[in-house]
Amino acid sequence: MEQLLHHLRNLGFTEIESKIMVDLAEHGPAGGYEVAKRLGASRSNVYAAMQRLERQGALERMSGEPLRYRALKPEELTRTISMRVEASLAFVEKSLPRGAGAPxxxxxxxxxxxxxxxxxxxxxxxxxxxxxxxxxxxxxxxxxxxxxxxxxxxxxxxxxxxxxxxxxxxxxxxxxxxxxxxxxxxxxxxxxxxxxxxxxxxxxxxxxxxxxxxxxxxxxxxxxxxxxxxxxxxxxxxxxxxxxxxxxxxxxxxxxxxxxxxxxxxxxxxxxxxxxxxxxxx
The missing domain is CATH 3.30.870.10 (Endonuclease Chain A)
Structure with a gap:
Protein backbone atom coordinates (compact mmCIF):
# COMPACT_ATOMS: atom_id res chain seq x y z
CA MET A 1 0.00 0.00 0.00
CA GLU A 2 2.71 2.48 0.99
CA GLN A 3 4.59 1.78 -2.22
CA LEU A 4 1.46 2.44 -4.29
CA LEU A 5 0.81 5.70 -2.43
CA HIS A 6 4.45 6.69 -2.97
CA HIS A 7 4.19 6.23 -6.75
CA LEU A 8 0.90 8.11 -6.93
CA ARG A 9 2.54 11.02 -5.11
CA ASN A 10 5.42 10.85 -7.61
CA LEU A 11 2.83 11.31 -10.36
CA GLY A 12 1.72 14.60 -8.80
CA PHE A 13 -1.19 13.58 -6.57
CA THR A 14 -1.31 14.81 -2.98
CA GLU A 15 -1.36 12.48 0.02
CA ILE A 16 -5.13 12.75 0.53
CA GLU A 17 -5.83 12.43 -3.22
CA SER A 18 -3.72 9.27 -3.42
CA LYS A 19 -5.51 7.73 -0.43
CA ILE A 20 -8.96 8.55 -1.88
CA MET A 21 -8.09 6.92 -5.22
CA VAL A 22 -6.85 3.76 -3.52
CA ASP A 23 -9.87 3.66 -1.18
CA LEU A 24 -12.41 3.94 -4.02
CA ALA A 25 -10.53 1.36 -6.10
CA GLU A 26 -10.65 -1.04 -3.15
CA HIS A 27 -14.23 -0.44 -1.86
CA GLY A 28 -16.10 0.72 -4.95
CA PRO A 29 -18.16 3.90 -5.55
CA ALA A 30 -18.77 6.06 -2.47
CA GLY A 31 -19.53 9.57 -1.31
CA GLY A 32 -17.27 11.92 0.56
CA TYR A 33 -18.75 11.08 3.94
CA GLU A 34 -18.00 7.35 3.62
CA VAL A 35 -14.48 7.89 2.33
CA ALA A 36 -13.68 10.44 5.04
CA LYS A 37 -14.91 8.04 7.71
CA ARG A 38 -12.76 5.16 6.39
CA LEU A 39 -9.69 7.34 6.07
CA GLY A 40 -10.20 9.17 9.35
CA ALA A 41 -9.85 12.45 7.48
CA SER A 42 -11.71 15.77 7.48
CA ARG A 43 -14.84 15.64 5.32
CA SER A 44 -14.18 19.09 3.90
CA ASN A 45 -10.67 18.01 2.82
CA VAL A 46 -12.00 14.81 1.26
CA TYR A 47 -14.80 16.64 -0.61
CA ALA A 48 -12.32 19.22 -1.98
CA ALA A 49 -9.86 16.50 -3.03
CA MET A 50 -12.59 14.52 -4.81
CA GLN A 51 -13.62 17.59 -6.78
CA ARG A 52 -10.00 18.20 -7.84
CA LEU A 53 -9.61 14.57 -8.92
CA GLU A 54 -12.80 14.78 -10.97
CA ARG A 55 -11.54 17.91 -12.75
CA GLN A 56 -8.27 16.13 -13.51
CA GLY A 57 -10.14 13.15 -14.93
CA ALA A 58 -8.79 10.82 -12.23
CA LEU A 59 -12.25 10.10 -10.71
CA GLU A 60 -15.68 9.82 -12.29
CA ARG A 61 -18.84 11.30 -10.75
CA MET A 62 -21.80 8.94 -10.82
CA SER A 63 -25.32 10.07 -11.67
CA GLY A 64 -28.06 10.28 -9.06
CA GLU A 65 -28.21 11.26 -5.43
CA PRO A 66 -26.44 11.26 -3.08
CA LEU A 67 -23.27 12.39 -4.82
CA ARG A 68 -20.84 9.51 -5.29
CA TYR A 69 -17.56 8.97 -7.13
CA ARG A 70 -15.99 5.89 -8.62
CA ALA A 71 -12.35 5.07 -9.30
CA LEU A 72 -11.20 4.58 -12.89
CA LYS A 73 -9.95 1.19 -13.98
CA PRO A 74 -6.14 0.99 -13.62
CA GLU A 75 -5.58 1.08 -17.40
CA GLU A 76 -7.95 4.06 -17.73
CA LEU A 77 -6.16 5.92 -14.95
CA THR A 78 -2.67 5.29 -16.33
CA ARG A 79 -3.79 6.31 -19.83
CA THR A 80 -5.29 9.54 -18.46
CA ILE A 81 -2.13 10.35 -16.50
CA SER A 82 0.10 9.51 -19.47
CA MET A 83 -1.82 11.81 -21.81
CA ARG A 84 -1.72 14.64 -19.26
CA VAL A 85 2.03 14.27 -18.65
CA GLU A 86 2.85 14.04 -22.36
CA ALA A 87 0.82 17.17 -23.07
CA SER A 88 2.62 19.06 -20.28
CA LEU A 89 6.05 17.89 -21.44
CA ALA A 90 5.33 18.93 -25.01
CA PHE A 91 4.17 22.37 -23.85
CA VAL A 92 7.24 22.86 -21.63
CA GLU A 93 9.62 21.82 -24.42
CA LYS A 94 7.96 24.24 -26.83
CA SER A 95 7.47 27.17 -24.45
CA LEU A 96 10.40 27.19 -22.03
CA PRO A 97 12.84 30.01 -22.94
CA ARG A 98 16.01 28.66 -24.52
CA GLY A 99 18.29 31.53 -23.56
CA ALA A 100 20.26 33.94 -25.71
CA GLY A 101 22.50 31.35 -27.32
CA ALA A 102 23.62 27.74 -27.33
CA PRO A 103 26.23 27.09 -24.60
Whole structure:
Protein backbone atom coordinates (compact mmCIF):
# COMPACT_ATOMS: atom_id res chain seq x y z
CA MET A 1 0.00 0.00 0.00
CA GLU A 2 2.71 2.48 0.99
CA GLN A 3 4.59 1.78 -2.22
CA LEU A 4 1.46 2.44 -4.29
CA LEU A 5 0.81 5.70 -2.43
CA HIS A 6 4.45 6.69 -2.97
CA HIS A 7 4.19 6.23 -6.75
CA LEU A 8 0.90 8.11 -6.93
CA ARG A 9 2.54 11.02 -5.11
CA ASN A 10 5.42 10.85 -7.61
CA LEU A 11 2.83 11.31 -10.36
CA GLY A 12 1.72 14.60 -8.80
CA PHE A 13 -1.19 13.58 -6.57
CA THR A 14 -1.31 14.81 -2.98
CA GLU A 15 -1.36 12.48 0.02
CA ILE A 16 -5.13 12.75 0.53
CA GLU A 17 -5.83 12.43 -3.22
CA SER A 18 -3.72 9.27 -3.42
CA LYS A 19 -5.51 7.73 -0.43
CA ILE A 20 -8.96 8.55 -1.88
CA MET A 21 -8.09 6.92 -5.22
CA VAL A 22 -6.85 3.76 -3.52
CA ASP A 23 -9.87 3.66 -1.18
CA LEU A 24 -12.41 3.94 -4.02
CA ALA A 25 -10.53 1.36 -6.10
CA GLU A 26 -10.65 -1.04 -3.15
CA HIS A 27 -14.23 -0.44 -1.86
CA GLY A 28 -16.10 0.72 -4.95
CA PRO A 29 -18.16 3.90 -5.55
CA ALA A 30 -18.77 6.06 -2.47
CA GLY A 31 -19.53 9.57 -1.31
CA GLY A 32 -17.27 11.92 0.56
CA TYR A 33 -18.75 11.08 3.94
CA GLU A 34 -18.00 7.35 3.62
CA VAL A 35 -14.48 7.89 2.33
CA ALA A 36 -13.68 10.44 5.04
CA LYS A 37 -14.91 8.04 7.71
CA ARG A 38 -12.76 5.16 6.39
CA LEU A 39 -9.69 7.34 6.07
CA GLY A 40 -10.20 9.17 9.35
CA ALA A 41 -9.85 12.45 7.48
CA SER A 42 -11.71 15.77 7.48
CA ARG A 43 -14.84 15.64 5.32
CA SER A 44 -14.18 19.09 3.90
CA ASN A 45 -10.67 18.01 2.82
CA VAL A 46 -12.00 14.81 1.26
CA TYR A 47 -14.80 16.64 -0.61
CA ALA A 48 -12.32 19.22 -1.98
CA ALA A 49 -9.86 16.50 -3.03
CA MET A 50 -12.59 14.52 -4.81
CA GLN A 51 -13.62 17.59 -6.78
CA ARG A 52 -10.00 18.20 -7.84
CA LEU A 53 -9.61 14.57 -8.92
CA GLU A 54 -12.80 14.78 -10.97
CA ARG A 55 -11.54 17.91 -12.75
CA GLN A 56 -8.27 16.13 -13.51
CA GLY A 57 -10.14 13.15 -14.93
CA ALA A 58 -8.79 10.82 -12.23
CA LEU A 59 -12.25 10.10 -10.71
CA GLU A 60 -15.68 9.82 -12.29
CA ARG A 61 -18.84 11.30 -10.75
CA MET A 62 -21.80 8.94 -10.82
CA SER A 63 -25.32 10.07 -11.67
CA GLY A 64 -28.06 10.28 -9.06
CA GLU A 65 -28.21 11.26 -5.43
CA PRO A 66 -26.44 11.26 -3.08
CA LEU A 67 -23.27 12.39 -4.82
CA ARG A 68 -20.84 9.51 -5.29
CA TYR A 69 -17.56 8.97 -7.13
CA ARG A 70 -15.99 5.89 -8.62
CA ALA A 71 -12.35 5.07 -9.30
CA LEU A 72 -11.20 4.58 -12.89
CA LYS A 73 -9.95 1.19 -13.98
CA PRO A 74 -6.14 0.99 -13.62
CA GLU A 75 -5.58 1.08 -17.40
CA GLU A 76 -7.95 4.06 -17.73
CA LEU A 77 -6.16 5.92 -14.95
CA THR A 78 -2.67 5.29 -16.33
CA ARG A 79 -3.79 6.31 -19.83
CA THR A 80 -5.29 9.54 -18.46
CA ILE A 81 -2.13 10.35 -16.50
CA SER A 82 0.10 9.51 -19.47
CA MET A 83 -1.82 11.81 -21.81
CA ARG A 84 -1.72 14.64 -19.26
CA VAL A 85 2.03 14.27 -18.65
CA GLU A 86 2.85 14.04 -22.36
CA ALA A 87 0.82 17.17 -23.07
CA SER A 88 2.62 19.06 -20.28
CA LEU A 89 6.05 17.89 -21.44
CA ALA A 90 5.33 18.93 -25.01
CA PHE A 91 4.17 22.37 -23.85
CA VAL A 92 7.24 22.86 -21.63
CA GLU A 93 9.62 21.82 -24.42
CA LYS A 94 7.96 24.24 -26.83
CA SER A 95 7.47 27.17 -24.45
CA LEU A 96 10.40 27.19 -22.03
CA PRO A 97 12.84 30.01 -22.94
CA ARG A 98 16.01 28.66 -24.52
CA GLY A 99 18.29 31.53 -23.56
CA ALA A 100 20.26 33.94 -25.71
CA GLY A 101 22.50 31.35 -27.32
CA ALA A 102 23.62 27.74 -27.33
CA PRO A 103 26.23 27.09 -24.60
CA UNK A 104 29.53 25.27 -24.97
CA UNK A 105 30.09 22.60 -22.35
CA UNK A 106 33.64 21.47 -21.60
CA UNK A 107 34.06 17.92 -20.31
CA UNK A 108 37.11 15.93 -19.16
CA UNK A 109 37.72 12.30 -18.33
CA UNK A 110 37.58 9.23 -20.54
CA UNK A 111 34.51 7.66 -18.91
CA UNK A 112 32.51 10.90 -18.73
CA UNK A 113 33.13 11.73 -22.40
CA UNK A 114 32.37 8.22 -23.68
CA UNK A 115 29.26 7.90 -21.48
CA UNK A 116 27.64 11.11 -22.73
CA UNK A 117 28.62 10.26 -26.30
CA UNK A 118 27.01 6.80 -26.03
CA UNK A 119 23.89 8.42 -24.56
CA UNK A 120 23.51 10.87 -27.44
CA UNK A 121 24.15 8.14 -30.01
CA UNK A 122 21.30 6.24 -28.33
CA UNK A 123 19.03 9.29 -28.76
CA UNK A 124 19.83 9.85 -32.45
CA UNK A 125 16.80 9.80 -34.73
CA UNK A 126 18.08 10.41 -38.26
CA UNK A 127 21.83 10.74 -38.77
CA UNK A 128 25.22 10.48 -37.05
CA UNK A 129 28.38 11.88 -38.64
CA UNK A 130 31.46 10.15 -37.20
CA UNK A 131 35.05 11.38 -37.62
CA UNK A 132 37.35 9.27 -35.44
CA UNK A 133 40.56 7.28 -35.27
CA UNK A 134 40.32 3.50 -35.33
CA UNK A 135 40.86 3.19 -31.55
CA UNK A 136 37.75 5.26 -30.79
CA UNK A 137 35.78 3.65 -33.61
CA UNK A 138 36.28 0.25 -31.98
CA UNK A 139 35.05 1.53 -28.58
CA UNK A 140 31.86 2.95 -30.09
CA UNK A 141 31.12 0.24 -32.65
CA UNK A 142 28.35 -1.34 -30.57
CA UNK A 143 26.22 1.79 -29.87
CA UNK A 144 26.67 2.94 -33.47
CA UNK A 145 25.61 -0.48 -34.78
CA UNK A 146 22.54 -0.31 -32.53
CA UNK A 147 21.71 3.13 -33.96
CA UNK A 148 21.96 1.75 -37.49
CA UNK A 149 19.61 -1.09 -36.54
CA UNK A 150 17.03 1.60 -35.56
CA UNK A 151 17.27 3.11 -39.04
CA UNK A 152 19.70 5.92 -38.16
CA UNK A 153 22.08 6.80 -41.00
CA UNK A 154 25.68 6.51 -39.74
CA UNK A 155 28.42 8.03 -41.93
CA UNK A 156 32.01 7.22 -40.98
CA UNK A 157 35.43 8.72 -41.52
CA UNK A 158 38.09 6.60 -39.82
CA UNK A 159 41.63 7.89 -39.52
CA UNK A 160 44.75 5.85 -38.91
CA UNK A 161 48.13 4.84 -40.33
CA UNK A 162 46.58 2.46 -42.88
CA UNK A 163 43.92 4.85 -44.16
CA UNK A 164 44.19 7.18 -47.14
CA UNK A 165 42.81 10.17 -45.26
CA UNK A 166 45.82 10.15 -42.96
CA UNK A 167 48.07 11.10 -45.87
CA UNK A 168 45.69 13.54 -47.51
CA UNK A 169 44.88 15.49 -44.37
CA UNK A 170 48.22 15.35 -42.54
CA UNK A 171 49.28 18.86 -43.47
CA UNK A 172 52.98 19.41 -44.00
CA UNK A 173 53.50 20.77 -40.49
CA UNK A 174 53.40 17.18 -39.17
CA UNK A 175 56.62 15.24 -39.48
CA UNK A 176 54.67 11.96 -39.46
CA UNK A 177 51.58 10.34 -37.98
CA UNK A 178 53.46 9.62 -34.75
CA UNK A 179 54.08 13.33 -34.21
CA UNK A 180 50.48 14.04 -35.10
CA UNK A 181 49.10 11.66 -32.48
CA UNK A 182 51.36 12.61 -29.53
CA UNK A 183 48.93 15.34 -28.52
CA UNK A 184 45.99 12.97 -28.75
CA UNK A 185 43.65 11.64 -31.39
CA UNK A 186 41.01 14.07 -32.64
CA UNK A 187 37.40 12.93 -32.82
CA UNK A 188 34.15 14.64 -33.69
CA UNK A 189 30.49 13.66 -33.83
CA UNK A 190 27.43 15.47 -35.19
CA UNK A 191 24.09 13.93 -34.18
CA UNK A 192 21.01 14.86 -36.19
CA UNK A 193 22.90 17.89 -37.52
CA UNK A 194 22.55 19.72 -34.21
CA UNK A 195 24.33 18.06 -31.23
CA UNK A 196 28.12 18.23 -31.59
CA UNK A 197 31.11 16.85 -29.73
CA UNK A 198 34.70 17.74 -30.64
CA UNK A 199 37.58 16.39 -28.59
CA UNK A 200 40.90 14.63 -28.18
CA UNK A 201 41.73 11.26 -26.63
CA UNK A 202 44.97 9.41 -26.00
CA UNK A 203 48.50 10.74 -26.35
CA UNK A 204 49.91 12.81 -23.54
CA UNK A 205 46.68 14.58 -22.57
CA UNK A 206 43.63 13.54 -20.59
CA UNK A 207 40.55 12.87 -22.68
CA UNK A 208 38.60 16.09 -23.15
CA UNK A 209 35.76 17.35 -25.33
CA UNK A 210 33.62 20.36 -26.11
CA UNK A 211 29.87 19.73 -26.42
CA UNK A 212 27.42 22.15 -27.99
CA UNK A 213 24.30 22.53 -30.10
CA UNK A 214 25.47 25.83 -31.52
CA UNK A 215 24.54 25.86 -35.24
CA UNK A 216 27.88 27.39 -36.24
CA UNK A 217 29.81 24.47 -34.75
CA UNK A 218 27.51 21.97 -36.46
CA UNK A 219 28.03 23.74 -39.78
CA UNK A 220 31.83 23.84 -39.36
CA UNK A 221 32.09 20.15 -38.47
CA UNK A 222 29.80 19.11 -41.31
CA UNK A 223 31.76 21.21 -43.81
CA UNK A 224 35.03 19.76 -42.51
CA UNK A 225 33.68 16.23 -42.83
CA UNK A 226 32.47 16.86 -46.39
CA UNK A 227 35.85 18.31 -47.37
CA UNK A 228 37.59 15.23 -46.01
CA UNK A 229 35.40 13.00 -48.13
CA UNK A 230 35.99 15.11 -51.24
CA UNK A 231 39.75 15.10 -50.72
CA UNK A 232 39.77 11.38 -50.04
CA UNK A 233 37.94 10.54 -53.27
CA UNK A 234 40.13 12.94 -55.27
CA UNK A 235 43.21 11.28 -53.88
CA UNK A 236 41.91 7.81 -54.66
CA UNK A 237 41.19 8.78 -58.27
CA UNK A 238 44.02 11.23 -59.00
CA UNK A 239 46.62 10.68 -56.28
CA UNK A 240 49.79 10.70 -58.39
CA UNK A 241 48.65 13.62 -60.52
CA UNK A 242 47.69 15.68 -57.44
CA UNK A 243 51.00 14.97 -55.72
CA UNK A 244 52.98 15.88 -58.82
CA UNK A 245 51.12 19.17 -59.15
CA UNK A 246 50.68 20.21 -55.53
CA UNK A 247 53.32 18.24 -53.64
CA UNK A 248 52.81 15.69 -50.83
CA UNK A 249 49.70 16.44 -48.75
CA UNK A 250 49.01 19.48 -50.99
CA UNK A 251 52.08 21.11 -49.47
CA UNK A 252 52.43 23.73 -52.23
CA UNK A 253 48.92 25.03 -51.50
CA UNK A 254 49.21 24.89 -47.73
CA UNK A 255 52.50 26.78 -47.72
CA UNK A 256 50.60 29.95 -48.62
CA UNK A 257 48.61 29.76 -45.38
CA UNK A 258 51.25 28.71 -42.83
CA UNK A 259 52.48 31.47 -40.52
CA UNK A 260 55.64 33.10 -41.78
CA UNK A 261 57.50 32.45 -38.52
CA UNK A 262 56.83 28.74 -38.68
CA UNK A 263 57.80 28.60 -42.35
CA UNK A 264 61.07 30.40 -41.67
CA UNK A 265 61.85 28.01 -38.84
CA UNK A 266 61.51 25.09 -41.25
CA UNK A 267 63.64 26.84 -43.87
CA UNK A 268 60.92 27.05 -46.55
CA UNK A 269 60.63 29.80 -49.11
CA UNK A 270 56.93 30.73 -49.28
CA UNK A 271 57.28 31.77 -52.93
CA UNK A 272 58.57 28.42 -54.23
CA UNK A 273 59.00 24.74 -53.45
CA UNK A 274 62.69 25.22 -52.66
CA UNK A 275 64.33 25.67 -49.26
CA UNK A 276 64.83 29.30 -48.35
CA UNK A 277 68.18 30.68 -49.47
CA UNK A 278 70.24 32.53 -46.89
CA UNK A 279 71.95 35.75 -47.92
CA UNK A 280 75.68 35.40 -48.36
CA UNK A 281 77.84 37.54 -46.15
CA UNK A 282 79.80 40.16 -47.98
Missing amino acids: FLSMEGDKAVLDILSREIGRAKREIIVDVWREEAELLREPLAEAESRGVRVVWACDGPDHGLARTLAWSGWDDLGARSRGGRKFSFVVDRSWCMLGMRGGEQETGAVITEHPVMAELLLHHFTQQMVLFHLEQDMGEELEERYGPNFENIQREYISSGFVEDRGIDQRSDKPAETESEE
